[in-house]
Amino acid sequence: MKGLFAEPMGVDFSAALADGLHARLTGSTPQAMARVTLLTNTSRMARRTEAALASRGATLLPRIGLVSQLAPLLAPGEAPVADISSLATRLRLTQLVDLLLAKEPGLSPRAAAFDLAGSLANLLDELQEEEMDPSAFDALDVSDMSTHWERSLRFLRIVTGWSARDGNLTEAAAQGLALDRLVAGWERNPPQDPVIIAGSTASRTPTRALIRHVLDLPSGVVILPGLDTDMPEEAWQALTEEAGHQDHPQYRHAALLAALGRTRSEVPRWSERAPAVPARNALISLALRPAPATDAWRAEGPELPGVAEACAGITLLRAPSPGAEAATIAAGLRAALAQGKRAALITPDRALSRQVAAQLDRWRIIPDDSAGIPLGQTSPGRFLLQLAEMRGQPVEAEPLVILMSHPLTHSGRGRADHLTRLREVEIELIRAKPLAFPDRAALTAWLNDPEKPRLNDAWTEWLADMLDAVAAQPDSAPLIDHVTSHLELAEALTRGSADEAGALWSDAAGRAARQMLDRMIDAAPHRGETAITARDYARILHALLSGEEVRETFSPHPEVMIWGALEARVRSADLVILGGLNDDVWPGQPAPDPWLNRAMRRACGLRLPDRSTGLSAHDFQQAASGAEVWLSRAVRSAEADTVPSRWLNRIEGLLGGIGPHGEAALAGMVARGDRWLATAALLDRPDARHPTARAPRPAPRLPRGIKLERISVTGVERLIRDPYAIYAENFLRLRALPALRQGPDARLRGEIVHEAMERFARAVPDTLPENADAILRATLEQALADIAPWPGPRRLWLGKFDRAAADFLAAEAERRAKGRPLHLEDTGKLTINSLGLVLTARADRIDDLGDAVAIYDYKTGTAPAGRQQRQFAKQLLLEAMMVEDGGFAGIAQRRVDEVAYLTVGTRYAETSPEDFGPEAIARTRADFLKLIGRYAEGQPFIARLAPDLLTYVGDYDQLSRFGEWDDTQSARVIPVGQ
Template sequence: MFSAETPRIFALPPGADFPAELVGGLITRMADQPPQAMARVTLYLNTARMARRVRDLFASHGAGFLPRLRLLGDLAQDPSLGLPPLVSPLRRRLQMAELIAKLLDAQPDLAPRAALYDLADSLANLMDEMQGEGVSTETITALDVSSHSKHWERTQTFLRIVAPLFSDATDAEARQRLAVQQCAQRWQAAPPDDPILIAGSTGSRGTTALLMQAVAALPQGAVILPGFDFDTPGSVWQAMDDALTAEDHPQYRFRHLMDLLQINPTEIKPWRDTAPPDPDRNRLISLSLRPAPVTDQWLVEGPDLPDLAAATANLTLIEAASPRAEALAIALVLREAAENGVKAALITPDRNLTRQVAAALDRWAILPDDSAGRPLALSAPGRFLRHTAALLGQRLTADALLTILKHPLTASGTTRGPHLLLTRYLEMKLRKTGPAFPTAPDLLEWAAARSDDALPWAQFLATTLQNLDQIPHQPLADHVAQHRALSEALARGLDPAGSGALWEKAAGIAALELMETLAAEAPYGGSFSAAEYHDLFEALVNKGEVREPVQGHPNIMIWGTLEARVQGADLVILGGLNDGIWPKLPEPDPWLNRAMRKKAALLLPERQIGLSAHDYQQAIAAPRVIVSRATRNAEAETVPSRWLNRLMNLMEGLPQKNGKQALGQMRARGNHWLALARALEQPMPEQTADPRLQPAKRPAPQPPVAARPPKLSLTNIERLIRDPYAIYARYILRLNPLDPLHQTPDARDRGIIVHEVLERFVKTRPPNETRAEARIRLLDLARIVLAEDTPFPAARALWLAKLDRAADHFLTQDSKHQGTALALETQGALKLDGLDFTLFGTPDRIDRLPDGRLHLIDYKTGTAPKAAQQKQYAKQLLLAAVMADRGGFADLGPSDVAKISYIGLGSGEDVVETDITDAILTEHWEKLLALIARYLRRSTGYTARRALFETRHAGDYDHLSRFGEWEMSDRAAPEAVGEPE
């Protein structure tokens, strides 16, 4: 095949369809050979996708022999090399985790225990890299770190300890390097006569570069590089001699390879004389990607560029306002491509963006061919196993229980229907009355009180979930076995055997493989706590992927950045071009800093940026390209990718080449798709006119008088004044708000606890008690009540501390007026004269003063209402005074009221006292009559959020009144509801 001297390095430019040109060039070179000669060609490729496409391309040329297609990563699988057996990467990481756990025990300040597996993973990756680059542990430990912090000295010491684990070539990278070395020695001793080619790799890994060096030296060996920039001047190649400044350049890997082969750029020849889709655009991109500093090169070479409007005619820029808008615009582009039969690919490292695009395409029943599959952690079995792992070692909460019970894989056998029905009933119970931390006796007590078949189901749950919070520190194998048993039991439900649908379909098979692999390697993992096992499992499941056996659209693809080398698409979309996404920021290395990596001849963090830049340079050279980004994410404004930023800055600085005009045209083409995306989500004209689709008006329902509540409590009068719609929903529609699924201690709970403590304090007061004794008794009662009624330990400690701070203020107010607390046997009630309505309720405390009059007291855990607030809406004690004056408290009879007091028990010593007069009582009695009479007329509507203290106040029924579609400044829209009178 070849007659020129070695080394033979060929290349194809960015934008070329690399597999197609590779196959075409190979067929051309073998045209004068007999057909069977092709079968003697060995072709090493870098990815399985590349190999599939090469095979398909050969098939498209008709019947004939195929070359021997091999993957670079499969070289170590050759049995003739006699390599030692491979050690599982998981086993190696578990061994690392055990050693790092001992390190953290000795030096707890190094890292938190939660980072145990992440540290093990990063250390294993470092050792893989060292093996791949041929760097020994002795090289690391011999580095001079005297000018660095003590942390790096500890790293050296620890690496010396773990070095024996890697003494034999049983890891993947070590076996691969040993295989390459043996092949190179074999070829050097007896060079093969048949052609051996390596195609599609950039040689970024040391082991791969070593193989490329060996192949290039063979009599019939050659290397074909992807995306080689033939437009890069010699001066730029020469300037890329320092990795510290040039590692992030897309062509740096080729400069490094040329140094290994001792050749210059002019010795790299085109594999085939085929021009890229747009040579002028390639020149523009090449200049924009020059290594820093580049401004002088832009000034010198920029005027030599062709007209930029023509060079970017097939380049579109989408700058969306949000990731959602970006995804929808991309989906519209792909939809048009599918409709017109255009082969299109979305290339991005942002998996969130690809999921959003796939979801948007689903509205048109377009299923893209996604090269990455779906994350195992987001599949149904993955989520289920994550939920069950989270139960281990934790006290069971109501929300965690319902989360697992509602999962589609729980009781996924024959009892799924009854299980869902009982789960619904249990949820209603837990939301209404709790408890926040349900136990086995709680479940059995609830089920025993029911008349259906809940008891066997509750017994199953009680048995399965008992004692999960008491899991000890135990061997990893025991954790895995317990986790699997728990998961299978919950998935089985009440069925006598099996594991439901947990291990079914592709995702279930992948999840089962993960559990079995973890169980097989668990003996190498040492002992774990339940929390550490949960962290380990989360890390493992997040690395898994599921490839569903579905047939995607033949022309619509979603690729990772590596697939940019495969090409073959007429339209390429580069999505998520923001810094931090593309390129991704380098991962922090806890083991070696940048300077140490440079001294040890390891890869610098900028290597990944350089590889991403090379993928970008190849992808943006496709026949038709759309680059997209979101100008803002959920948190803040975003920064354009450094490559896109360079391109726009270069074009802005070349007005003589129509750079600004070309950039404006790119944006205009992108705005077209953004406008379509906005139009897609706008109602059609006929929908706009549909009254059912109009925003709701501020409701003020007018139910029949007979349906209106005949009685209200003192506290609900304030609600009737401020938010009448809440009274309508609660007492007319009879809609009671449920507690949130995730129960947390809130202000209402604290208020109930404080009132209970103070009520017990007053009722159990002994005679002749001193203030010091009273304070001690108050806090003792608080501890008892909190232990009985508050299941949250943090809340108990916090609320007890707050009550301790407020105790002196309470005791001062308690003895201030020398009143005697009265105990009432019945609740107070007062029927309004001439109206079919009853006011009821009782203040927190009623004292009999020495002069025989009453003192009404209400405790507030927040701020006490001021006089102006009491006048407008906070009328609880004022109306209670009216009730007492008119005999509303049967135990007391008509009584004179001297004063009312709101005592705040919050952060300050807050108290608001009001002396009661006949004028005040008369005024509020008349206002109460007027208010109730008004709401006993059909024409009066229950207006939503009528007079709230602040707009941001959240009501229990805001969603029902559709607040948000109307504003607080909107007029109410009264509407008669119910039967006409």
């Protein structure tokens, strides 16, 4: 029970650790196991080792800790306690970064101060871990670099000086002090009981120091995971020559052995467990040789033994898309489960793991996801973030409804009544107005509407109070004020009108979120009294919640796992699927360092970005050494073709270049993957035994005796283009709800221009005065102020209107010379007795020309012209027909001399039918009667009969199940009422 040991690739490390420990303690008393101190690299490995030890039956367990947390090994009075938390340190650094960005605004946006402070805090922790003297910054020469790095270096000198003078013991410094005290205690009184470090690759300086001291103990043991024993000694020695190959999976082991003066032959096995596939270990070892040594492929590759055996258990999956990759992986996991195997997906791609989990849901399988989910994506996290993003600004309609509909809002007694009342407010107030910025005044006016008074009770008073409270949240305040006011408002929302304790903090995610807010309250004074905006507070909260993960309390399936890359070191499964094997995923891109570039880090002796690549490579090498392995990637993402992972590229390149036996092995791997892709594709095909018919293009036909009784002039164009929409609106009585997301769109702009034109015509009923331009602009400004509550779009639209105003007034003067606006926004109704139909219209403007009239319609977009007016856009011609037939009560039957669309957009234009006159009106009348007559005789209402453009979207496309059919298919007549 002393010395340096290792386990090779393809071995379940936790189980091997338990085997070796039991073997060495055989014959000892049961208490001997309890006297062992075991230090692992992660808490997951600690749990896994406990399970492996307990699997042999009832036993005492060793004292298990982490190599990064040594304080529990010290006596109670010796354990150092940090004076300041990592969050408090980060908030302090945020003040410094904020001052830097104020002085150097070109460095980064001010909103990035908290994120930059996080990377700066990590750098300061690294300086302490690597025991770097801050004076090394003074020796750096950046004269041949960009000014950015010179500016960064000056700032780092200030920060390290401030950190040295601060005097507070940080969490990183406390860990370093714990190591010093532990080592000093061991030197005074070396422990006689075993102390074991297992599973660490010694990638950090404190861990390497701890390993050296443990090996000096009487019963000190270090067990290295995944030591490559197949690499030739010459290649092994080359790993640490000069700068070293830090991106190689075995670099850390080679550097540690070199520092200890050991060779691999002097490192015995800890257990007697055999690797799953020894030939696979040799194949992957050769494939991952450092780039300068890949000439060994030519020499060693053709003679490599057991290539077929090494590749027999590998399936190479080249999916055409991420969705296909997820579906195929899920199918493989499901098949393994049916065969009684334990199966695991290992991937650092969280998007892929979520897709696989969603695919598994088709079989009601909930995988055991070791990473959990980010706290910001849990129900309490989303609730807190939604509320945080609404603070400090007027309450908008869509975010309000989302927040009020959240399961945690009003989560006590009366939740069902809350949802019913909220739906009423949403449909009858917010959507119907539409109301972009709901507030107490609008709610009160709606409640007290004399035409339709509504219930005003404790719930409506609570809703009004919440509207006031959200709107009154501070936009600029110290961080502590933001946290406390946000917390108070969140609890008031979850209590609801019944004022009962809600469910915000009731589950694991809620408790984690509350702990995060409590830590923010404790650390907030370190941010100082400087005011920050509510948006900055929301960014800070989002960053903190996204950085925490929480596991749900439900019971997942014990035999289907989703692991991160680190799990490959400590756990094994019968089937291991390595998913997302594309560059930038395996390995991922190192996090960008805004403070030190690669050359500066090398000069200071700090960790290089290659370190993270090497650690990821070691995880890959261990995971790929299992008995049955899938190597999976999507050859194309949603945007472009992907690049295979460098390690997968090397394996394919090696197999493809060592001769026919390698090519045959690679072809077999690909063939197995293609079979699984084909199998997964069958899951989405209709089952021949239970065919799922695609919906036909509907063409409902009304029963005899039921016919269209009312239609508007604008509805006639819909009847021509999309008869099904008229059927759904008039006979099914379905109406599209107004959009909840309200903004300055084209519809609202048209409404504003119509309102302004009506006000201008009423203000100036006759000849235009000299100040007509001022009057016109004033009416538009007033219409904008009344209808569009967005200052930015108001100014933009006003500017566009100004460019068209002069041309409009010039043309308006000519119109006023011929007549004057007689009827504005007038409604008309024409009864056609022969068809039993009422035709309705709302004319924007009808001018009195004496013995005739002119009809005008305002447009802000492109007006229909030419063939569109002849075939579809019959609005103006139908209004002319109604005037001649007496359809407007306030207008005597008269001749119509002119109809035109007046476009008031970024420019002014007039558009009239090319052949307008009595013949055109007569032709329109005849065509209209013929059109309505055909439907009265039983013509079916075909969906999307003549859509305007390929991008045409109708209100009833979902009802007609458009997408299961397309515009090229023939319609199926559907008799209604039979």
